[in-house]
Amino acid sequence: MSRIFILTPLIVLFIICIFSLVYLLSGKDPNKPPSALLNKDVPIFESISLYNSKEIIKTNDIKNKKTLINFFASWCSPCKIEHPLFFEIRKKYPELYLLGFNHKDPTSDAKKYLEDDGNPYDFVGVDADGLIALEFGVFGLPETYLINENGKIIFKFMGPITEDILENEIEPLL
Amino acid sequence: MSSLVGFLSLVFAIGINFYLFISRYIFKFQKQKFNLLIRFSSLLTLLSFFSLMYAYVISDFSNYNVFQNSHSNKPLIYKISGTWGNHEGSMLLWLSILSIFSFFFSFTKNIDESFRRLTLIIQSLLHILFGLFIVFTSNPFLVNSILVDEGLGLNPILQDPGLAIHPPILYGGYVGYSIVFSIAIAGLFQNTDDEWLYVAKKWSLISWTFLTGGIALGSYWAYYELGWGGWWFWDPVENISLMPWIAGLALVHSLMMVRGEQAIKKWIVFLSILCFSLSVFGTFLVRSGILTSVHSFAADASRGIFILLIFFIVTGFGFLVFLLKEPKKSNALNLLFINKVSALVINNILMIIATLTILLGTIYPIIIEVLYNKRISVGGPYFNATVIPIMIPGFLLMSIAPILSWQTNKIQSSKKYVLSFIILSILVLIQSYFLDFNTWGFVGLLLGFWIILASTIAIFSSYKIKFTIKFFQIINPHIAHIGVGIAIIGITCSSVFQNELDFNLNEGDKFNVNGKTVLFEEIETTNQINFQALRGKFLFDVEKNQSKKIEAGKNYYPVSKMITSEAGILHQWNKDIYFILGDQKNNEWFVKVLINPFVSFIWLGVIIMMYSGLVAVSKR
DSSP states (O other): OHHHHHHHHHHHHHHHHHHHHHHHHTTOOTTSOOOTTTTSBOOOOEEEBSSOTTOEEEGGGGTTSOEEEEEEOTTOHHHHHHHHHHHHHHHHOTTSEEEEEEESOOHHHHHHHHHHHOOOOSEEEEETTSHHHHHHTOOSSSEEEEEOTTSBEEEEEESOOOHHHIIIIIGGGO | OHHHHHHHHHHHHHHHHHHHHHHTTTOOOOHHHHHHHHHHHHHHHHHHHHHHHHHHHTTOTTBHHHHHHOOTTSOHHHHHHHTTSSHHHHHHHHHHHHHHHHHHHTTOOSSOHHHHHHHHHHHHHHHHHHHHHHHHHOOTTOBOSSOOSSOOOOOGGGOSHHHHHHHHHHHHHHHHHHHHHHHHHHHHHHOOOSHHHHHHHHHHHHHHHHHHHHHHHHHHHHHHHSOSSOSOOOOHHHHHHHHHHHHHHHHHHHHHHOSSOHHHHHHHHHHHHHHHHHHHHHHHHHHTTSSOSTTOOOOOHHHHHHHHHHHHHHHHHHHHHHHHSOOOOOOOOOOOSSSHHHHHHHHHHHHHHHHHHHHHHHHHHHHHHHHHOOOOOOOHHHHHHHHHHHHHHHHHHHHHGGGBOSSOSOBTTHHHHHHHHHHHHHHHHHHHHHSOOOHHHHHHHHHHHHHHHHHHHHHHHHSOOOOSHHHHHHSHHHHHHHHHHHHHHHHHHHHHSOEEEEEEEOTTOEEEETTEEEEEEEEEEEEOSSOEEEEEEEEESTTSTTOEEEEEEEEEETTTTEEEEEOEEEEOSSEEEEEEEEEEETTEEEEEEEEEETHHHHHHHHHHHHHHHHHHHHOO
């Protein structure tokens, strides 16, 4: 009887260690939580263009085409790191619609940023008050979403995307 | 240069410990030489730590760690605290504190020589494990491969005086349990007399006091820095520190009560192993990046696996020794319906259930994610609904436990207690009736006041009041419990009776808080050495001459491009008035005011508990 009591801590230790080990080895990354939005419809949004306040983009405008949505800002340094990759994507997949959302940024700063580093996006939407990011459940910048032709979110990534992620996780979906 | 010194002394220190460890099985050192080597390796570890600190102080960006985590613009104190404001440095701090404990333990007298040596050998083993972890996965002395003249800065929320000292104090608690662990294991191996229990008691009290201080500092920091108006969020990292704290509390109480009963001795060994295991488990969860919070600096799977291995070895070794070498002869406990021993047993059972409940809530999300690939979070509602009810009977018992007898069911002058409990209940009920009645508020207040009252009655009726050191040592358990009572009142009031007011204001507006007029004077932005400050200035109680100034706002740290919120708090003895400046919309500022009654009681209670911890250390 008392033997079982004394064995319990060891058994509990084993269980905890096995779960932790599986967790660590499965490459689960806190930066990549399984999104509640995954495989859900893209949230309804409406945004004006950074360059022309009369030009408006809505959820319906990206239906029927594969779209990569990227939240960025001029003040976000990791965004700068991933920025060149979008040109690569652009070159490799001209069919893909690249939609950038400029997040909580003064217009002038955003324009200067895209002038200096180049503008890979088909459309740059303004998300000045962060409400669109809220709809998407953006945790922090940058964040990237892939939407399929049916308007479903099929991929989400928090933080700057890298060559690795592009190759192994995004490209298979394209 | 300092990086090289630091790295070499670290490697050398690990080498000495390794030498000590293997030499145990080859040849015996003389006492003098053994002590000398242990102390020398401790000093080397400290030298390594101070070399890193020196690199931070002089902003030596040729060190990669300094480059990543510091900036020449930072005030000196944050350069120093930057040493442990990152993963690598904090692990080195961990190891340094382990060395400090070994160093001081090597001076312990009145203890069997071979026992003392075995304890230190186990400490050496821990030093080796964590030292290798640092060298192979978290080396803070890497050379920066690019030439730079500026660093990348320190996480701004860590730039706070409270937080600068929070990690060393908290680690004092976590790592302090290592010595208790080593003592217990050595006790199992040698199992001679009970002298080691008294040594273990001192060290577990020291660790527990440090842990209390560390948790309180972290909690206080969260209270005024995070700007959420609360001081405890059941955040996984908080839970991790709470588990060894509760287990440590159980340990301290068991050690107070031990009178040679083998069953309690067994239990003490179990708790000693458990406390340190929980500390290492906490280190694992935070350092592996499994839990993301302000505490996790970087996620790296190899680190996680390494430290999981250490956790497995240490805990597995501990419990295995416990299994194989358990104290054999067992004489029965003197359990009565209500005496000291039965109170102790109940108290321990409750504390362990509470610890396990927190453990379950903390690891549950990991299990669920592994099994179902779903991310869930277990938060306040679970813990409030489980842990608090488990603790309540313990609190009730606590009020009378110190005056219970060892041998009989009798309680001295029990009528006095029953009568005062009834009067107190009626008073609190009346008070609750006139304020808005809340069940938890009623229970909390009654418990808190009852503990204070019962402890006070016990002091006055059981002892002669004298102002000598000995007297304070004797009444110390009651004082500790009064501290808990005060903290319970603070916790109850500040959580149950918190009041929240929201305003949209222009500069120059007057508004009403708690019957006092407050003037929103102006918004001011200033440039500080390493951040820009935006402050809303408020004048509290403008109609009086002695109106108080409150500043609430945000800081913007250009180096790391982060914004932190800075709550403005007006401290009064019976309440904190807590101002949070929100965003500006349509030229109006959003201002949130929280009235937190009796928050200061929490900190007062904690200070009393820590005082009691120290007094208990001084007691033989």
